Amino acid sequence: MESKSKIFSYKRALTSARKAGLLIPLIARHTADKALLNLQFNDKKASVFWEKLIKSAVSSFSNADASHILIEEAYVGPGTTRKTGRVGSRSRFKRILKRRAHLYIRVSLLEEKETPKKASKKVNSKEK
DSSP states (O other): OOOOEEEEEEEEESSOHHHHHTTHHHHTTEEHHHHHHHHHTOOOTHHHHHHHHHHHHHHHSTTOOGGGEEEEEEEEEEEEEEEEEEEOGGGOEEEEEEEEEEEEEEEEEOOOOOOOOOOOOOOOOOOO
């Protein structure tokens, strides 16, 4: 049976795509509870946005536990850039770029593996 995956997104996160992308190895190819645990003990600002996204994805699977949800893929795209500035020396304008990012994860539900049945022991009786 083929498992269907869903894509979830967090648009316009208040961090740059480059900084948010540093956390992808902590998230991708892990279960949701393992990824949340990894992000919980990370001190980067972008981990807050990733946590919100993963919790939202877990809540959409109403009858599944976080340990049965697999994050297949995580990726980041650049968002809008707000261009501001401040006055520098000699009344010159210094430009500041406030970058944002779009965060995406592809999530699927892990199928519970059936417990293997114990094979009955076959006794080979060889006559001598």
